[in-house]
Every structure is written in structure tokens, then in C-alpha cells.
Amino acid sequence: MIKQKLKEAEKHPYIGWFREQLKITNTKVQKWSDWNDEMMYEAYVSSRRVHVPIPIDSFSFLVALHEIGHISTGERLYSYLSEYNSEKWAMRRAKEVYNVVDSEYEEDAKLYVLKHLVMDLLDTELTLPKVKPYVKEWIGLNDQQIAKHILKLNKNKQLHCKINVEHWKSIANGKHINTITRNSKKGFRHNKTVQRSIQRAKRATSFICSYLTRSYNFFSRHL
Numbered sequence: 681m682i683k684q685k686l687k688e689a690e691k692h693p694y695i696g697w698f699r700e701q702l703k704i705t706n707t708k709v710q711k712w713s714d715w716n717d718e719m720m721y722e723a724y725v726s727s728r729r730v731h732v733p734i735p736i737d738s739f740s741f742l743v744a745l746h747e748i749g750h751i752s753t754g755e756r757l758y759s760y761l762s763e764y765n766s767e768k769w770a771m772r773r774a775k776e777v778y779n780v781v782d783s784e785y786e787e788d789a790k791l792y793v794l795k796h797l798v799m800d801l802l803d804t805e806l807t808l809p810k811v812k813p814y815v816k817e818w819i820g821l822n823d824q825q826i827a828k829h830i831l832k833l834n835k836n837k838q839l840h841c842k843i844n845v846e847h848w849k850s851i852a853n854g855k856h857i858n859t860i861t862r863n864s865k866k867g868f869r870h871n872k873t874v875q876r877s878i879q880r881a882k883r884a885t886s887f888i889c890s891y892l893t894r895s896y897n898f899f900s901r902h903l
């Protein structure tokens with residue numbers, strides 16, 4: 681079945697281009713799947729293997745390249761940075777080498793990175809002042825707007841954990857940013873509440889996916 685699909689994909693240039701990038705980056709495909717926006721694709725960084733969609737158009741080509749992006753750009757401390765680096769890598773390659781540009785993909789990628797940023801802000805010791813300014817700029821949101829976004833997700837019950845509403849409200853209102861967040865009050869690594877919250881988050885892979893076209897499994901992809 682997949683063999684047949686791979687053969688059909690040869691009608692388009694994307695799969696040839698993708699194979700070229702696999703070779704250049706010394707990456708192997710562990711699994712091909714049909715393109716599906718509900719599917720979870722993965723990158724196994726240490727073994728340089730990827731699970732990717734069969735690229736048949738610019739969007740699926742960029743998604744497949746994104747997984748190579750994880751291999752090429754390596755791991756990062758925060759998932760929002762890891763995703764940002766992979767998205768940028770994929771879009772740059774596609775544009776510079778093959779002249780492929782997909783504005784819909786880029787808009788989707790911004791939401792995807794924002795999703796990871798929210799996760800990192802709620803689950804790790806990351807605070808808004810420490811978020812890379814070039815990422816905020818690319819997403820197109822400042823600290824106040826990110827705080828408002830988090831409050832909105834909370835109101836819509838789209839978050840995986842409880843937040844300190846007052847803290848985020850004060851940022852949303854442009855007040856001085858208190859660097860102590862809910863999770864870092866008692867020390868990030870040793871706080872059991874935080875550990876439980878992260879474990880919960882790891883189980884919940886679709887908590888804010890309703891506004892995304894892609895619902896990646898962002899935890900297992902880096903293992």
C-alpha cells in the first residue's frame with residue numbers, strides 16, 4: 681500500500697527533493713505515512729531517523745522537511761526553540777534550494793511554535809522576558825499578547841494545568857513582570873506539583889490542538 685503511494689508520489693518533484701535532503705543530512709526514514717493533519721510525525725535525533733508524510737505537495741514536503749530539521753538543528757533546551765529552529769530550517773531549505781514557499785504552512789508553523797511556547801511557559805522555569813525576541817517577533821506577539829492568549833486558552837479550558845490567573849493578568853495588563861511563575865516558586869526541578877503537571881501534560885497531547893491543523897506528538901518526537 682505505502683509502496684504504491686510512494687510510487688504515485690514520484691509524479692511530483694517533492695519526493696525526489698526530499699530524498700536529496702535525506703542524503704545530504706545523513707537521515708533515514710523509519711516510516712512513511714500518508715499525509716494526514718491528524719497524524720503524529722516524529723524525529724529520532726540520536727539515531728537520525730524520521731517518521732514523515734509522503735511529500736506530494738508543498739505543505740506535506742515542508743512537514744517532512746521539518747522532521748529532518750530536528751535532526752539537523754539538534755536538540756534545544758526548550759521545545760519552542762527546537763520547533764522554531766526546525767520550522768525555520770525547513771522553510772529556508774525549501775525556499776533556497778527548491779523555490780518552494782507556502783504561506784499557509786508558515787502561518788500554521790507560527791501557531792505550532794506558539795503552542796510549544798505556552799507549554800514551556802507553564803511547565804518549565806521559562807519566563808516571558810527570557811523568550812528569544814526573534815521568536816516573539818516571528819510569531820507576531822509581544823509579552824502582553826502572549827499572556828492574553830494564555831488567559832484565553834485557560835478560559836476556554838484548553839490548558840492542561842491550572843495557572844496563576846492573577847500573574848498572567850498582571851502581564852496582560854502591562855504591569856511589571858514577576859519572574860516567579862506558578863511552577864518555579866518552590867524550585868522547578870524538585871517541585872512534585874510541577875512534576876505531576878508535566879506528567880499530565882505528557883499524557884495529554886491534544887490539549888490545545890483545536891486551533892491547529894497539525895497535532896504533533898511534541899514529547900515523543902525528541903526521544
Ligand SMILES: [Zn+2]
Pocket residue numbers: 746750762763766896901
Ligand atoms: Zn517538530
